[in-house]
Amino acid sequence: MPLTASFSDVRRDLSAIADKVMADHVQITVFRNNKPAFKIVPVDATSSGKGYLELANEVDSDYRDVFEALARES
Structure with missing residues (x-):
């Protein structure tokens, strides 16, 4: 379910x-x-062969503009 x-x-x-x-x-x-x-x-780091830090860097690079916009709003 x-x-x-x-x-x-x-x-x-x-x-x-x-x-x-x-x-x-x-x-x-x-x-x-x-x-x-x-x-x-x-997030399943073992299936992609990447470590958690690599995944975090990938997310950061993909969504950097979103993170920066959210930081400016605070």
Whole structure:
């Protein structure tokens, strides 16, 4: 059975949800206004052959503009 969570559940319990995703290697679909909005998925470094630091650098380079825009808003 697919796991789901509401947006408000994620806001309230993100740490517990992240722990579940990482420990059980499951995907969780997050719903907002009763519609699927996004998924939280585990990163599996062993299947891609990359280490966690390489994956982090890859995400950083792919989304640097987003991170910089978010930093300017704070």
